[in-house]
Amino acid sequence: MITIMNNSDSEEEPCNERTSLMSAESPPVPSYQDGLQASEAGKFQAHRKRRTGSSRSPNNVADEDVSAAGFPVRESTLDDEEEELTLKYGAKHVIMLFVPVTLCMIVVVATIKSVHFYTEKNGQLIYTPFSEDTPSVGQRLLNSVLNTIIMISVIIVMTLFLVVLYKYRCYKFIHGWLILSSLMLLFLFTYIYLGEVLKTYNVAMDYPTLFLIIWNFGAVGMICIHWKGPLKLQQAYLIMISALMALVFIKYLPEWSAWVILGAVSIYDLMAVLCPKGPLRLLVETAQERNEPIFPALIYSSAMMWTVGMVKPDAAARGPSQQIQDADEDGRENHWSPSHADSHVSEMRGPVPTCPITSFEEPKEEERGVKLGLGDFIFYSVLVGKAAATASGDWNTTLACFVAILITSSRAVHVPHGNASLSPLLCINRQLVQI
Amino acid sequence: MGAAVFFGCAGIAFGPALALVLLTVAAEPLRVIVLVAGAFFWLVSLLLSSLLWFVAVQLSGPQDPRPQERLLLLGAALSVLLQESFRFAYFKLLKKADEGLAALSEDGRSPLSLRHMAYVSGLSFGLSSSIFSLTNLLAEAVGPGTVGIHGDSPYYFITSGETFLAMALLLLHTFWGVIFFDACQRCRYGCLGLVVASHLLTSGLTFLNPRYEATLGPIFILTLGTALWAFLTAGGSFRNLLKCLSCKQEEDSRVMMYSALRGPCED
Numbered sequence: 001m002i003t004i005m006n007n008s009d010s011e012e013e014p015c016n017e018r019t020s021l022m023s024a025e026s027p028p029v030p031s032y033q034d035g036l037q038a039s040e041a042g043k044f045q046a047h048r049k050r051r052t053g054s055s056r057s058p059n060n061v062a063d064e065d066v067s068a069a070g071f072p073v074r075e076s077t078l079d080d081e082e083e084e085l086t087l088k089y090g091a092k093h094v095i096m097l098f099v100p101v102t103l104c105m106i107v108v109v110a111t112i113k114s115v116h117f118y119t120e121k122n123g124q125l126i127y128t129p130f131s132e133d134t135p136s137v138g139q140r141l142l143n144s145v146l147n148t149i150i151m152i153s154v155i156i157v158m159t160l161f162l163v164v165l166y167k168y169r170c171y172k173f174i175h176g177w178l179i180l181s182s183l184m185l186l187f188l189f190t191y192i193y194l195g196e197v198l199k200t201y202n203v204a205m206d207y208p209t210l211f212l213i214i215w216n217f218g219a220v221g222m223i224c225i226h227w228k229g230p231l232k233l234q235q236a237y238l239i240m241i242s243a244l245m246a247l248v249f250i251k252y253l254p255e256w257s258a259w260v261i262l263g264a265v266s267i268y269d270l271m272a273v274l275c276p277k278g279p280l281r282l283l284v285e286t287a288q289e290r291n292e293p294i295f296p297a298l299i300y301s302s303a304m305m306w307t308v309g310m311v312k313p314d315a316a317a318r319g320p321s322q323q324i325q326d327a328d329e330d331g332r333e334n335h336w337s338p339s340h341a342d343s344h345v346s347e348m349r350g351p352v353p354t355c356p357i358t359s360f361e362e363p364k365e366e367e368r369g370v371k372l373g374l375g376d377f378i379f380y381s382v383l384v385g386k387a388a389a390t391a392s393g394d395w396n397t398t399l400a401c402f403v404a405i406l407i408t409s410s411r412a413v414h415v416p417h418g419n420a421s422l423s424p425l426l427c428i429n430r431q432l433v434q435i
Numbered sequence: 436m437g438a439a440v441f442f443g444c445a446g447i448a449f450g451p452a453l454a455l456v457l458l459t460v461a462a463e464p465l466r467v468i469v470l471v472a473g474a475f476f477w478l479v480s481l482l483l484s485s486l487l488w489f490v491a492v493q494l495s496g497p498q499d500p501r502p503q504e505r506l507l508l509l510g511a512a513l514s515v516l517l518q519e520s521f522r523f524a525y526f527k528l529l530k531k532a533d534e535g536l537a538a539l540s541e542d543g544r545s546p547l548s549l550r551h552m553a554y555v556s557g558l559s560f561g562l563s564s565s566i567f568s569l570t571n572l573l574a575e576a577v578g579p580g581t582v583g584i585h586g587d588s589p590y591y592f593i594t595s596g597e598t599f600l601a602m603a604l605l606l607l608h609t610f611w612g613v614i615f616f617d618a619c620q621r622c623r624y625g626c627l628g629l630v631v632a633s634h635l636l637t638s639g640l641t642f643l644n645p646r647y648e649a650t651l652g653p654i655f656i657l658t659l660g661t662a663l664w665a666f667l668t669a670g671g672s673f674r675n676l677l678k679c680l681s682c683k684q685e686e687d688s689r690v691m692m693y694s695a696l697r698g699p700c701e702d
Contacts, residue, residue: 403471403563406471
């Protein structure tokens, strides 16, 4: 029954790779007829079950309870369905991630190649106090490792601080912190960026015009990111602020330190997400217990973000949902941590569209979209930007980095989690794991 | 040089590829993933071959010109062999993926047939190969300069050095991908050897380079021949071609059949 319903449901999809390919080979008439024999109500039931079945384990448990009525086989078929659907949509979701990541990287690389401000050495952040202008290689390496240690410890401290704040429900504090940092990103950094671009192209602009442009850009950005706005506009703003943040890092991190930091952050990220007492995991689990969306404004979402805005502005629910990429150095570590929680979140895809509120339709499977933390955008853009900046104008390095990042980001969308070890790279990753 | 040369050369080299990607790959996520993964595999093969060449150059002493030429020949041949072996590795991976997908789907058929994967993987190898050979040159082409001012051929950009060769290589890689996968699937090792040999031949021909008629001519003939071979391998024939060109009516009738089927059952 379930498989038949599956067939019939899949026939309805307008653009499904399978149906479009099958029509070229042999007519799917037998399965089609079988599917048509299923009742409409049953189809709806299966659709609902599949939707709930595709979310995380608590819902899975509920599903199994429902289906355990008389059909133990149903559980496995449900899992298979879930897997197959997730695979089908996994590929689409990977593409939905490719596009913004690519756009962000394009913005960063274009800026690095044209605006020379971001490749000039003009001092360093206070988090990387050791200079790399030393004569010996060993000393330089040592300095970069020390810089990395300092940076990572700052990240850890800020993440723990954020987790503590979130645990004790200091939502107003988090809210204010994030608003402050997004203000800084949207106004100050944009002003600097615009100034440098104008300088590069030798375009004169008077202050009133500049004020008008920056004011409009910043105000609309604040509204889109923290409140409601058209989805595309919000996505564009998130990409812009990620690019701005990445540019700041490319400018102010000395070269060797930047590469060592990138490596160390990925290791930290893995540990923080996968260890049972890792701060990011704690954050995610706390948010799940409270059934709250995890920092929606800190995440790039490819669909239905506005439903969060449609929710009644309950202070408790809104607090974590307003968090956004921090611009200032305080917040910098902050956003890398929840962002990696968010890339972890992207595989859950279950309770995020604020379930308790029933004022909107539960989005269909294909519309639910996928989320990626902004920290991942920044990470990838810093990687590619550094490659573009330091490779003395070589495009091959940049392109190679770009392809490698696309491959790793598509694997990162579905980190194997529990029993739902699925991958968007079709079965490729599965087979590799089995090998 | 300027923008005209940039856009012209980019158009010649990447026009067919862009059309192929936009029309056949871009709309379907699975194919895009296969494309990107294929580019990655090609990149890894390039990395390995450049590492080996670099080590060889350092070992042999970078000063003398004659050994360097021979090393370059050897390096090119090694690179070709590595590319083909990575194509084989990709074939193995895609075959496993295909089996996995087929096992998971309800009707035992994978959403992306191995033939489509062969085509997309060939395209990805070709794309990454031409992108990596062209992009730096295109970036230089935007700026000021004169090609061949020091006595080299002034036609370097437009001909074998850049655009036409890149286009030919791109198409060749696509065809080789189709033929290679089919040969691996049917264990026809003769075809495999032929593909590798033609790749080596193409690479070797470019060493004749300032004499562009000697390189471009044979390479284009080779491209056409390989195109025909790939077409026949993929199951094409003259009749198929005619049917495709006049295929409108047949499809329409099929569509009507399905809608006819759907009508009564929905009631």
